[in-house]
Structures are given as structure tokens and as C-alpha cells.
Amino acid sequence: xxxxxxxxxxxxxxxxxxxxxxxxxxxxNLLSRTDHPTAEQILTDLNKNAPTSSQATVYSALxxxxxxxxxxxxxxEPGISRYDANIDPHHHFRCRCxxxxxxxxxxxxxSFNLQGLRPGITPERYEVIVEGVCDRx
Amino acid sequence: xxxxxxxxxxxxxxxxxxxxxxxxxxxxNLLSRTDHPTAEQILTDLNKNAPTSSQATVYSALxxxxxxxxxxxxxxEPGISRYDANIDPHHHFRCRCxxxxxxxxxxxxxSFNLQGLRPGITPERYEVIVEGVCDRx
DNA sequence: CTTTGTGCAAACGATTTGCAGGATG
DNA sequence: CATCCTGCAAATCGTTTGCACAAAG
Numbered sequence: 623x624x625x626x627x628x629x630x631x632x633x634x635x636x637x638x639x640x641x642x643x644x645x646x647x648x649x650x651n652l653l654s655r656t657d658h659p660t661a662e663q664i665l666t667d668l669n670k671n672a673p674t675s676s677q678a679t680v681y682s683a684l685x686x687x688x689x690x691x692x693x694x695x696x697x698x699e700p701g702i703s704r705y706d707a708n709i710d711p712h713h714h715f716r717c718r719c720x721x722x723x724x725x726x727x728x729x730x731x732x733s734f735n736l737q738g739l740r741p742g743i744t745p746e747r748y749e750v751i752v753e754g755v756c757d758r759x
Numbered sequence: 760x761x762x763x764x765x766x767x768x769x770x771x772x773x774x775x776x777x778x779x780x781x782x783x784x785x786x787x788n789l790l791s792r793t794d795h796p797t798a799e800q801i802l803t804d805l806n807k808n809a810p811t812s813s814q815a816t817v818y819s820a821l822x823x824x825x826x827x828x829x830x831x832x833x834x835x836e837p838g839i840s841r842y843d844a845n846i847d848p849h850h851h852f853r854c855r856c857x858x859x860x861x862x863x864x865x866x867x868x869x870s871f872n873l874q875g876l877r878p879g880i881t882p883e884r885y886e887v888i889v890e891g892v893c894d895r896x
Numbered sequence: 897c898t899t900t901g902t903g904c905a906a907a908c909g910a911t912t913t914g915c916a917g918g919a920t921g
Numbered sequence: 922c923a924t925c926c927t928g929c930a931a932a933t934c935g936t937t938t939g940c941a942c943a944a945a946g
Contacts, residue, residue, distance in 0.1 A: 703838070754884070
């Protein structure tokens, strides 16, 4: 665990982010899970046992982590931002009727290259959003 | 123009939506533009000359249109829902740094089939979200 | 005439902000 | 020790809701 922590610290330093206990906790929490939690879910999780971070701090940590590319913001439901630490890339399906979200395995689609994008933009990742109707609708 | 209007009316009826002036106006407005306006932009546009619709009505019209599949909800910026009337499909690029959004032409990527999705879900469309860094970041 | 939509204003909920300490590099 | 982060509470902003009235089929 000590080793894990050092990796995280070094990753943050490499991105020129100040290493604070709260920022560390937010990033470590995201690295430890495979879902895409909301800011509030992270906050609740962190403060489960002892209070460690305040709401505004979690939001600002997430923003900092996102800007340097360590964390991805996932927009699937209106008005709600979810986050993940880019482990396990995958696509998403969303029912246009009830709004339910479902993960789609990465290898469901043949992968394609990002050549052909206009010069100037540097792509780092992509995902496919499929929209349609689910079983129950 | 009369003909156009009838098409819209019939489209709404075909989806079993009651045809009201406000709902008509919202859908017609979306059909007339190629960007993805927010609810508020549509509201402002509709009431530019004379007041035609109220805020709550635009929101509910958009929701009704979306549920029957006439209008698509586009989620690109946190906390903001944009809408389009599925003319001119395209992909999106988002800068992870400054959040700028840019359209990507549809034929930038080779299109792929949606076979391989688990049975039960009925896909209707898809789009690719590319994330990376833009020129200025 | 039954059902559904409209408009208004108030309510809501996720996120942001201002500011005064406090910690980091 | 200059800079950036934290915490708190209040503010903001897009969206939703409750309710009385009006309109659609």
C-alpha cells in the first residue's frame, strides 16, 4: 500500500499538481473503483469513516485532475457529471426513453484510427455513445 | 411554407403527440437550425419578436420530442443540455483543458456496424466523442 | 368532456464562488 | 514566503414542479 501511495504521489507531481491529502484521496478513490461516481458519491465515500474533504474541495480536485488528463469527466445524464480514472475504457449506451445507461465492452466495435482529424487538435481518447431503446421501453 | 408546416404537424401526430403551437414552434425551430442550441437559446429565439412560449413549456416540449425520438439530447458540457433534430449526423471533439467543443465531420471515421451489442437493446444512432487537447491549450 | 399542455412562480439540486485561514513547494 | 488549496456558507444557474386555467382530440 505504501508503494501504491508513492505512485500516486509521483503521478500528481509529474503533472505539476500540489499534493494535498484531499487531492490524493480523491484520486486514490477514483483509481480504486471501476464505476463512474459523481462528485457527491466520492465525497460521501471519502467521509464515510472520518471527515477528510469538503464539498468544494472535491469539486476543485476533480477539476484539477481532469485538466491535466488524469481523470475523465463522463457526461451521460443531463445535469450530472461523473468521473473515472481511465482504467478500463468502454463505450456507453443510453435509452432515449427512460435514460438508462449501460456500459458497452470496448471490443464490441472494431477500433478505428483517429487520423483524419483536422491538424491542431491532439486526440487522446475516444468513446462511442450509442443511443436507442432498451428492453423495457 | 404551408407544406413544411403540414409535414411537421403530421410528424408530430405520427408520434402521437398533441400538436400545440408551442410544441410546433420548438420542433420547427430545431429543424431550422444546424447547431445544437440549449433550451434557453431556443426560448429566446422563439420569443424574439413576439412572446410565444414560456420556459417550462419549452423544457417540456423538448422532453416530449426527445422521448419519441424526434429530437436528440446532446451532452457535451457539464450541466448543459443541448438539442438537435437529427439532421446532419456528426461526431464531437472536446478539449479536456478548456472544454471547447468542436464538430467532427461524420465521414472522418469509417462507419461500423452495431452488431455485437447485447440482444434486447435497439440501437438507433451513435456518435463518437473524441477527447484531447486543442490548439490553444 | 376527458386528457394533456401551458404559464407562472417557487422549489430544487448540482456546481461554483468569495473570502479568510492554512498548507505546499 | 509566495503561491496555491481548503473549508464554509452563500450564490448561481439550468431544470423541474405544483397548481389553476386553457386547449386538443
